[in-house]
Amino acid sequence: xxxxxxxxPQHGAAAATxxxxxxLCLSHLRWGFVYQRPQHVMSRLAKDYxxxxxxxxxxxxxxxxxxxxxxxxxxxxxxxPRLPEALDETQVIDAQRELLDAWxxxxxxxxxxxxxxxxxxxxxxxxxEPNVVIFDCMDELSAFKFAPPALVEMERRLMVKADVxxxxxxxxxxxxxQHHDNVHAMPSSVDIAHFGAAxxxxxxxxxxxxxxxxxxxxxxxxxxxxxxELVGELAALRPDWNIVLIGPVxxxxxxxxxxxxxxxxxxxxxxxxxxxxxxxxxxALMPFALNESTRFISPTKTPEYLAGGCPVVSTPIRDVVNGxxxxxxxxxxxxxxxxxxxxxxxxxxxxxxxxxxxxxxKALDGMSWDKTCAQMKEQIECQR
Numbered sequence: 001x002x003x004x005x006x007x008x009p010q011h012g013a014a015a016a017t018x019x020x021x022x023x024l025c026l027s028h029l030r031w032g033f034v035y036q037r038p039q040h041v042m043s044r045l046a047k048d049y050x051x052x053x054x055x056x057x058x059x060x061x062x063x064x065x066x067x068x069x070x071x072x073x074x075x076x077x078x079x080x081p082r083l084p085e086a087l088d089e090t091q092v093i094d095a096q097r098e099l100l101d102a103w104x105x106x107x108x109x110x111x112x113x114x115x116x117x118x119x120x121x122x123x124x125x126x127x128x129e130p131n132v133v134i135f136d137c138m139d140e141l142s143a144f145k146f147a148p149p150a151l152v153e154m155e156r157r158l159m160v161k162a163d164v165x166x167x168x169x170x171x172x173x174x175x176x177x178q179h180h181d182n183v184h185a186m187p188s189s190v191d192i193a194h195f196g197a198a199x200x201x202x203x204x205x206x207x208x209x210x211x212x213x214x215x216x217x218x219x220x221x222x223x224x225x226x227x228x229e230l231v232g233e234l235a236a237l238r239p240d241w242n243i244v245l246i247g248p249v250x251x252x253x254x255x256x257x258x259x260x261x262x263x264x265x266x267x268x269x270x271x272x273x274x275x276x277x278x279x280x281x282x283x284a285l286m287p288f289a290l291n292e293s294t295r296f297i298s299p300t301k302t303p304e305y306l307a308g309g310c311p312v313v314s315t316p317i318r319d320v321v322n323g324x325x326x327x328x329x330x331x332x333x334x335x336x337x338x339x340x341x342x343x344x345x346x347x348x349x350x351x352x353x354x355x356x357x358x359x360x361x362k363a364l365d366g367m368s369w370d371k372t373c374a375q376m377k378e379q380i381e382c383q384r
Contacts, residue, residue, distance in 0.1 A: 019110040019111070020048070020049060020050050020110065021049050021050070021109070021110060021111035021112070021113055021131070021384075022049065022050045022051075022052060022107075022109035022110070022111065022112050022113065023042075023045060023049040023050065023051045023052070023113045023115055024052045024054060024112065024113065024114050024115065024125075024130075025038065025042055025051060025052065025053045025054065025115040025117065026054050026114065026115065026116050026117060026118060026121035026125060027053060027054065027055055027056070027117045027118065027121075028056055028117060028118035028120070028121075029055075029117065030055050030056075031053055031055065031072050031078050032072075033248070034220070034221055034247070034248070034268070034271075035270070035271035036188070036300055037136075037138055037168065037188045037300060038053075038117060038136075038138075039271075040188075040189070040191070040369045040373075041136070041369070041372075041373055041376065042073075042076055043073045043075075043076060044369060044370065044373040045373060045376070045377060046073060046074060046075030046076045047075065048377065049075070049113070050075060050077075050109070051075055051076045051077070052077055052079055052103075053072070053076060053077065053078045053079065054079045054081075054100065054121070055078065055079065055080045055081075056081075057080075057081040057082070057083045057092060057095075057096065058080060058081070058082050058083070059082075059083050059084070059085045059087075060082060060083075060084075060085065061084065061085060062084050062085070062086065063082070063084060064084070065081065065082065065083045065084065065095045065098070065099060066082055066099070067079055067080070067081055067082070067099045067100075067102070067103060068080040068081075068082055069103075079099075079100075079103065081095065081096050081099050083095050083096075093123045093124050094124075096123075096124040097124040097125075097127070100124065100125070111131055111384075112128065112129075112130040112131065113130050113131055113132040113133075113134065113380070113384075114128065114130045114132070114133050114134065115134045115136060116133070116134065116135045116136065116158055116162070117136055117138060119135070119151060119154035119155040119157070119158040120148055120150070120151060120154055122154055122157060122158060122161075123154070131383075131384055132163050132164070132380055132383040132384055133158075133161050133162045133163050133164075134162065134163065134164055134165075134166065134380060135158050135159070135162040135164075135165045135166070136165075136166045136168075136186075137165060137166065137167045137168065137172060137176055138167075138168040138188075139168055139172070139293075139296065139297060140172065140175070140292075140293075140295060140296045156179075159176075159179045159180050162180065162182075163182065163383040164182050164183075164184065164379050164380065164382075164383055165180045165182060165183040165184070166183075166184055166185075166186040166376060166379075167183060167184070167185050167186065168186070168187065168188055168296075168297075168298050169185065169187050169188075169296060169297065169298025169319040170185045170187065170298070170319055170322065170323070171295070171296045171298070171318045171319050171322075172185075172296040172298070173185035175296060182379075184375075184379055186372055186375065186376060187298045187319070187323070187372075188298060188299075188300040188303075188372075189300075189303065189367050189368055189369045189371065189372040190300070190303035190304050190306075190307050190364065190367055190368070190369065191304075191307075191368070191369055192307045192364060192367070192368060194271075194275065194307075195274070195275055195278065195304045195305075195307035195308040196275075196307050196308065196309075197275040197279070197308075198275040198276070198278040198279035198307075198308030198309060198310070199279075199308060199309040199357065200279070201279070202275065202276045202279040202280075203276070204276070204279075204280045205273065205276050205277055205280075207266050208244060208264075208266065208277055208280055211242050211244060211264055212242060213242070213282055214240075214241050214242070214282040214283065214343075214347055215241075215242050215243075215244055215280060215281045215282050215283075216234075216241055216242065216243045216244070216281065216282065216283050216284075216285050216343060217243075217244040217245075217246070217277065217278065217280075217281035217283075217284050217285065217310075218243075218244070218245050218246065218247070218284065218285045218286070218287065218301075219245075219246040219247055219269070219274055219277065219278070219301065220246075220247045220299075220301055221247050221248060221250060222245065222247050222248065222249045222250070222252070222257070223249070223250050223251045223252055224251055224252055224289070224291070224293050225288050225289055225291075225293050225294050225297065226252075226287065226288065226289065227287045227288060227289040227290075227315065228252075228256060228257060228258060229258075230287045230289075230315070230335075230336060230339065231243060231245075231258060231263065231285075231287050232258030232260065232263075233336040234287075234336050234339050234340065235258060235260045235262050235263050236258075236260060237336055237337070237340060238262075238340060239260075239261070239262050240262075241262060241343070242262045242263075242264060243262060243263045243264065243285070244264050244266060244277070244281065245263065245264065245265050245266065246266045246267070246268070246269050246274070246277055247267075247268055247269075248267070248268040249265075274304075275308060278304075278305065278308040278310055279308065281310055282310075282346075282347060282350060283310065283311055283312070283313060283343050283346045283347065284301070284305035284308075284310040284311065284312045284313075285312075285313055285314075285339075286299055286301065286302065286305075286312060286313070286314035286315065286317070286320065287314075287315060287339070288314070288315045288317050289315070290315060290316070290317075290334075294317060295318070296318075296319075297317060297319065298317075298319035298320075298323075299314075299317065299319075299320065302314070302320055302323070302324055302330065303363075303364055303367055306324075306327075306329060306330070306360040306363055306364055307360070307364060309356055309357050309360060310356075311329050311330070311331070311346035311349055311350070311356055312324070312329065312330040312331070312346075313330075313331045313332075313333055313339055313342040313343055313346060314330060314331070314332055314333075315332070315333065315334060316332050316333075316334055320332070324363055327359055327360075327362070327363040328359040329349075329356055329359035329360050329363060330363070331345060331346060
């Protein structure tokens, strides 16, 4: 019997005595990359569980494999495998398993639950015997650029093993409920108080202060989901409008991005900084391409923009159309001219005091990350 197996008889007792379970979140996203769904969810679940956030490996030189650990929030510890570069695929899997097993053996969790953000993590965790297995299916990862070829099969296996499945939106829930009998739509929510600060006067960040109005803004990851051509054409057709783009550029060549004088790439910013930028925008943009990688997305930024009191113009992403298309403050457009018309209508709407806030508040009624996480916890507790 190995050390991990010795933990198993104590799991039921842990639930009965009230000891905090360990929730091991297996993530393809880094905690410090962009503050989004995983950080919101894990930081809240940490009120009841000891959260371990296990990231993908970082490869560096010839140094020996080791696990970097650091706390990022109360009850949340990030674990980062640091591995030598010369390992093959099998050795990478074995190294992660050994590092994780050593951590669990040393810290002796009272009860272990697994939270998968990526099915690929099963390669080094399939020997564990947790009380509960959760699959938080944020996106259709197999449709993303550079997705591992084995992802579809690994997801199939995880759907068999999972006790409960959450999806990042309703369209994804419709697709996944065909493959599991306990799937729940848990669309990404919003911290209304955080982004609501943008409704009050806030000094412009230094790198935005000299950009003239009207300002059209976007924050988020700029990747294969971003419609580069749409943004370029919009900027070319309306050189008197300024487009502010905030976020890291990943998985696409930065040289392919349009470079016009009225497009301003400000780079990545911290979550705490976003309301100050949002406060200075006239209209928020969601120029998503319509492709396989966006077929099931449910953008977190929709409610974040609205919480900040900013009208939105989006391409026809299904969950945006269904969730916000009739809100009066989120316009849908599918062409550069369509965007121009919708942006102008949003600018006109801003001249009517209180109207945007009224529409936005109605669209956001009842939404909060606290509520979403409470619903998730309820489903988890049903499986313990």
